[in-house]
Amino acid sequence: MTTLQPVAEIEAPAEKQPVINNFSITVATVNGSGSQTSNITILRALFKMGIPVSGKNLFPSNIQGLPTWYTIRVSKDGYLARREEHEIVVAMNPASFLQDYNDVVPGGAFFYADDIKVPNNRQDISLYPMPVKQFVKESGAPSNLRDYIANMVYVGVLAQTLGIDLDKIYMALNFHFKGKVKPIDLNFGVVKAAYDWAVQNLTKTDPYRLEPMDATNGLIMADGNTAAALGSVYGGVHFVAWYPITPASSLAESLNEYLPMLRKDPEAPDKNTFAVVQAEDELAAIGMTVGAGWAGLRSMTSTSGPGLSLMTEYAGLAYYTEVPLVVWDVQRVGPSTGLPTRTAQGDLTFTYFMGHGDTQHIILLPGSVNECFTFGWQAFDIAERMQSPVFVLSDLDLGMNQWMAEPFAYPDKPMDRGKILWEEDLEKSDGVWARYRDVDGDGITYRTLPGNRHPRAAWFARGTGHDENARYSESDKVWHDMLERLKKKYNTARQYVPKPVIDTMDGARIGIIAFGSTDPAIKEARHILAEKGLPSAYLRMRAMPFTSEVGEFVSQYERIYVVEMNRDGQLHQLLTLEYPEQATHFISAAYTDGLPLTARRVVQAILATEEK
Amino acid sequence: MADQMTKTQVNLFGLSKADYRGNPSTLCQGCGHNSISSQIIAACYEMNILPENVVKFSGIGCSSKSPTYFLNRSFGFNGLHGRMPSLATGALFGDYTLHGIGVSGDGDSASIGMGQFKHVVRRNLNMVYIIENNGVYGLTKGQFSATAEKGLQLKSQGTNPYMPIDIAWEALVGNATFVGRSFAGDPRSALHSYAWGKEHEVALHELSFVPPAEDITVEYDEGEAKEVTLHDGSRIILKKLEHEYDPHDRTAAMRILEEANAKQWLITGLIYISPTKPNLVDLHNLSPTPLNRLPENRIRPAKDTIEQVNNLMF
Ligand SMILES: Cc1ncc(C[n+]2csc(CCOP(=O)(O)OP(=O)(O)O)c2C)c(N)n1
Ligand SMILES: [Mg+2]
Numbered sequence: 001m002t003t004l005q006p007v008a009e010i011e012a013p014a015e016k017q018p019v020i021n022n023f024s025i026t027v028a029t030v031n032g033s034g035s036q037t038s039n040i041t042i043l044r045a046l047f048k049m050g051i052p053v054s055g056k057n058l059f060p061s062n063i064q065g066l067p068t069w070y071t072i073r074v075s076k077d078g079y080l081a082r083r084e085e086h087e088i089v090v091a092m093n094p095a096s097f098l099q100d101y102n103d104v105v106p107g108g109a110f111f112y113a114d115d116i117k118v119p120n121n122r123q124d125i126s127l128y129p130m131p132v133k134q135f136v137k138e139s140g141a142p143s144n145l146r147d148y149i150a151n152m153v154y155v156g157v158l159a160q161t162l163g164i165d166l167d168k169i170y171m172a173l174n175f176h177f178k179g180k181v182k183p184i185d186l187n188f189g190v191v192k193a194a195y196d197w198a199v200q201n202l203t204k205t206d207p208y209r210l211e212p213m214d215a216t217n218g219l220i221m222a223d224g225n226t227a228a229a230l231g232s233v234y235g236g237v238h239f240v241a242w243y244p245i246t247p248a249s250s251l252a253e254s255l256n257e258y259l260p261m262l263r264k265d266p267e268a269p270d271k272n273t274f275a276v277v278q279a280e281d282e283l284a285a286i287g288m289t290v291g292a293g294w295a296g297l298r299s300m301t302s303t304s305g306p307g308l309s310l311m312t313e314y315a316g317l318a319y320y321t322e323v324p325l326v327v328w329d330v331q332r333v334g335p336s337t338g339l340p341t342r343t344a345q346g347d348l349t350f351t352y353f354m355g356h357g358d359t360q361h362i363i364l365l366p367g368s369v370n371e372c373f374t375f376g377w378q379a380f381d382i383a384e385r386m387q388s389p390v391f392v393l394s395d396l397d398l399g400m401n402q403w404m405a406e407p408f409a410y411p412d413k414p415m416d417r418g419k420i421l422w423e424e425d426l427e428k429s430d431g432v433w434a435r436y437r438d439v440d441g442d443g444i445t446y447r448t449l450p451g452n453r454h455p456r457a458a459w460f461a462r463g464t465g466h467d468e469n470a471r472y473s474e475s476d477k478v479w480h481d482m483l484e485r486l487k488k489k490y491n492t493a494r495q496y497v498p499k500p501v502i503d504t505m506d507g508a509r510i511g512i513i514a515f516g517s518t519d520p521a522i523k524e525a526r527h528i529l530a531e532k533g534l535p536s537a538y539l540r541m542r543a544m545p546f547t548s549e550v551g552e553f554v555s556q557y558e559r560i561y562v563v564e565m566n567r568d569g570q571l572h573q574l575l576t577l578e579y580p581e582q583a584t585h586f587i588s589a590a591y592t593d594g595l596p597l598t599a600r601r602v603v604q605a606i607l608a609t610e611e612k
Numbered sequence: 613m614a615d616q617m618t619k620t621q622v623n624l625f626g627l628s629k630a631d632y633r634g635n636p637s638t639l640c641q642g643c644g645h646n647s648i649s650s651q652i653i654a655a656c657y658e659m660n661i662l663p664e665n666v667v668k669f670s671g672i673g674c675s676s677k678s679p680t681y682f683l684n685r686s687f688g689f690n691g692l693h694g695r696m697p698s699l700a701t702g703a704l705f706g707d708y709t710l711h712g713i714g715v716s717g718d719g720d721s722a723s724i725g726m727g728q729f730k731h732v733v734r735r736n737l738n739m740v741y742i743i744e745n746n747g748v749y750g751l752t753k754g755q756f757s758a759t760a761e762k763g764l765q766l767k768s769q770g771t772n773p774y775m776p777i778d779i780a781w782e783a784l785v786g787n788a789t790f791v792g793r794s795f796a797g798d799p800r801s802a803l804h805s806y807a808w809g810k811e812h813e814v815a816l817h818e819l820s821f822v823p824p825a826e827d828i829t830v831e832y833d834e835g836e837a838k839e840v841t842l843h844d845g846s847r848i849i850l851k852k853l854e855h856e857y858d859p860h861d862r863t864a865a866m867r868i869l870e871e872a873n874a875k876q877w878l879i880t881g882l883i884y885i886s887p888t889k890p891n892l893v894d895l896h897n898l899s900p901t902p903l904n905r906l907p908e909n910r911i912r913p914a915k916d917t918i919e920q921v922n923n924l925m926f
Contacts, residue, residue, distance in 0.1 A: 047926070267899075272896055273911055275903075287698025291706075314691075409918070415908045451710055461689040
C-alpha cells in the first residue's frame with residue numbers, strides 16, 4: 001500500500017499567500033563558467049535545511065560556451081521529478097536570456113545579471129537585477145576565478161530572497177572544497193556580500209519561500225555513478241577496463257578513487273587486489289573484461305550507447321562461452337554527436353539481444369542511487385552464478401545528478417562465486433568433469449579457472465561449436481543441445497535477479513510498468529491521477545528476465561501503461577514478446593526528448609487513453 | 613639417477629613430449645602454421661615449461677586455430693578476429709604466475725587488430741605474441757592481407773596496389789621489448805627465438821607461408837641472404853642477422869629493418885630486445901596471492917568501512 005501524501009501539482013499562488021518549500025529554481029548559465037559549484041552549493045544547502053530536493057543538470061555537449069541550465073526542485077511532499085514549470089529563474093547567460101525570461105511562470109521571480117537588458121514587457125513576474133559585474137570587480141579575485149565569483153553572486157541573492165541558511169551554504173562550500181580555507185572563504189565572502197547587498201537593495205515581491213524542515217535527516221546525497229562504483233567495490237571487483245565516455249566516465253573514475261582507499265588487502269596491505277585499465281577503445285575494454293571474467297575475476301566495464309554498440313561481438317561471445325562479467329551502461333541519447341549529454345532509456349532492446357545468433361542477456365535496471373549501489377555488488381553474484389554477462393542499465397540522470405538517498409547499506413549476503421572447481425575438487429572426482437555438462441539440471445555448468453594446476457583442469461574456450469567437454473565440434477545435435485541448455489540457463493536466472501517493486505493503490509483500475517530513473521515522475525503522476533479519481537498499481541521492473549511477479553501483475557489489469565524514455569516503447573515490445581496473450585492490454589506511454597521525465601507527461605499520456 | 617632411456621623421454625618435470633601435444637591439426641598439409649605449432653611444442657618441452665603455467669590465446673584465422681594443436685594441458689581462449697590482445701590482457705590479470713602465448717595471423721593483427729596489437733605492445737603484456745604471417749587471409753580463402761607485397765599478383769585477387777605493413781617494424785616503433793622474426797621452414801631459428809621470447813615475456817613475430825602439399829624447409833646461416841620460392845610461386849629473400857648484431861640497440865634495429873625494406877629482404881633473427889622493462893602485471897603491483905584465488909575477506913571491504921564511505925557523501 002502506498003504511503004505518500006496526496007497532492008502534487010503546484011497551484012498558481014493566490015495573492016500574497018506565501019508558497020513554502022514547493023517550487024522549482026532554474027539557473028541559466030554558460031557552460032564551463034563554473035556555475036556547477038554554485039548550483040550544487042544551493043542544492044546541498046537546501047538538503048541540509050531538511051527540505052526534500054533534487055537537482056538536474058541540463059548541459060550541452062561542449063566544454064565551454066553553450067547555454068546550460070540547472071534546475072532544482074524543492075518539494076515538502078517529497079516529489080522530486082523534474083518539472084516543466086520554472087517559478088524562480090536566474091538568468092546569467094545573455095544567449096538564452098529571452099527564453100529564460102519568457103519561461104518564468106506568472107507570479108514567478110526573475111533574477112538576472114544587471115548588465116543584460118530586460119525587455120520589461122512582463123508585469124506578472126518579479127524582477128530582481130543583480131550587480132554581478134560590480135561584485136566581481138570588488139572581490140579582487142584573479143581573472144581565472146572571475147566566472148566562479150560571478151556565479152556565487154546569485155547564491156547570495158537567492159539565499160536572502162528565498163531564505164537559504166548561510167551556515168548551510170558554508171557547509172556545502174566546505175564539503176565542495178574539501179575543507180580548503182582559501183577557496184571557501186573567497187566564495188563564501190561573495191555569497192555573504194551579495195546577501196547583504198540584497199538586504200539593502202531588493203524588496204521581495206514574489207511569494208516563494210524556503211523554510212527549514214526535518215525531512216532529510218539521516219539521508220545522504222550522491223550520484224548513481226559514484227554509488228555504482230562503491231557498490232562494485234563492495235562486490236569485490238578485481239578488474240575494470242574502460243574507455244572514457246559521457247555520462248559513464250565518472251563511474252570508472254570513482255572506481256579509481258575508491259578502490260585504493262577501500263581495498264586494503266589485510267594480508268598484503270602494500271599490494272593491490274584489483275587493477276583498473278583504461279583501454280584503447282570499447283572493443284578492447286570489453287575484450288579485457290571478458291578475459292578477466294574467464295580467468296575468474298570479478299570483472300567489469302562501464303560505457304554508454306556508442307561504446308555498447310562496439311561491445312556487441314564480445315558480448316555475444318561471452319554469452320556463448322559463458323563468461324561472467326558486468327557491463328554498466330549509463331544510457332544517453334545517441335548516436336554520435338548532438339545530444340550525448342542528455343538522458344534516455346534507449347538501449348533496452350539492443351542490450352537484451354546484444355550479439356548475433358540467439359542471445360538473451362541478463363539486465364538489471366536500477367531505479368535509484370541506492371539501487372545503483374546494491375546492484376553494483378549483486379551484479380557480480382548474478383554474473384558468477386549464471387556464468388553470463390550481466391548488463392546494468394542506468395542513465396545520465398541517475399548516474400550524473402545528485403540525488404537524496406539512504407546511506408549505503410553493507411551487503412547483507414556473502415558473495416556467490418558460482419560453480420567453480422579447484423584442484424581439490426578435481427582430485428575428489430579423479431579429474432572427471434566436463435565444462436559444459438549440465439550436472440545439476442539448472443542449465444548452469446561447472447568451470448575451472450586458468451591457474452588451476454590439476455592436469456585435467458584445462459579447457460579451451462571458443463564461441464560456437466563446442467561439445468560438453470569444450471572440444472571443437474560442428475555436430476548439429478551438439479549445437480542444438482547447447483542452445484537449448486543456454487535457454488534453460490536463462491530461465492534459471494529468473495530466480496536470481498531482483499524482483500520488481502510493486503505498489504498498489506486501493507481500487508486500482510490501471511497498471512503502470514516502468515523502470516529506472518522515471519520512478520519519481522511516476523510516483524508523482526500516480527498521485528495526480530489518484531486525485532482525479534484514477535488509482536493505479538505500479539510495477540517497477542528491476543531486471544530481465546522477467547520474474548513470475550511480472551506475469552501475475554500483467555494478468556490483473558485491463559490496461560497497463562508502459563512508461564519509458566524512448567521512442568519505440570522498448571520495454572513494451574519486450575513485454576509483448578514475453579506475454580503475447582496480454583499484448584492488447586499493454587499500452588505504450590513511451591516519451592523521449594532528452595530530458596528527465598516529468599509527471600505531467602505521464603499524466604497526459606495516461607489520461608489521453610483513459611478519457612477516450 | 614635416471615637411466616639413459618628416461619632422460620631422453622621426459623623433461624625436468626618428468627613430462628614427455630606427448631604431454632605438450634594438442635589435438636591433430638585440421639589445417640592444410642604443409643601449412644607453415646603447423647610447423648610453428650610443432651616448434652612451440654618442442655620449445656616448451658625442451659625449456660621445461662609446465663603446460664599448466666601457460667595460457668593460450670588467439671584471434672580468428674587459420675593461424676588462430678592453431679592453439680588447439682599444441683599444449684592440451686594449458687587453458688586457452690579462442691577470441692574474436694583482431695581482438696585477442698585485449699582478451700589476453702584481462703585474462704593474465706587472473707593469475708600473475710601464468711604466461712601467455714598469443715597466436716594471431718597477419719590479417720588478425722595487421723588489419724582488423726592493428727589497434728589492439730599496437731596497444732598490447734605498448735603495455736608490455738607478459739605474453740609471447742606470435743604472428744603467423746602468410747601474406748594472405750587463409751581462412752577466408754586467399755584475399756590480400758596488409759602484409760602482402762605491393763604488386764603481388766594472385767590469380768583470384770589480381771594485383772595488390774598497396775604498400776605492405778611490416779609488423780616487426782610496427783612492434784619496434786610501438787616500443788616492443790622483444791622483436792624477432794623467423795621463417796617457419798627454418799626450425800633452428802624458430803626455436804631459438806622462442807627461447808628468447810619465453811625468457812623475456814615479450815612480443816615475438818613469426819613468419820610462415822601457406823600450403824600446398826609440402827613443407828618448405830630452408831637452412832641458412834647467420835648473415836646469409838637466401839632466396840626462397842613459396843607455394844604460390846612468389847619469391848622472398850630471407851636475410852639472417854649477423855652473429856655480431858647487437859639486438860639491444862633500438863636505433864640500429866630500426867636502421868636494419870629500413871635497409872632491408874629497401875632491398876626487399878626479410879630480416880630474420882632477434883631484431884630487438886630490452887630485457888629490463890617491467891611487464892603490465894608487474895606495473896600493477898599485485899598481491900602475492902593470484903587475484904582469482906583471493907577469498908571474500910580480501911576483496912570485500914570490512915563492514916566498518918561502510919560508515920566511513922557514507923560519511924564521505926554529503
Ligand atoms: C569481425 C570479423 N570479420 C571477418 C571475419 C572473417 N575472417 C575470418 S579469418 C579472416 C582472416 C584471417 O586472416 P589471417 O589473420 O591472416 O589468418 P590466416 O587464416 O591467414 O592464418 C577473416 C577476415 C571474422 N571472423 N570476424
Ligand atoms: Mg594470414
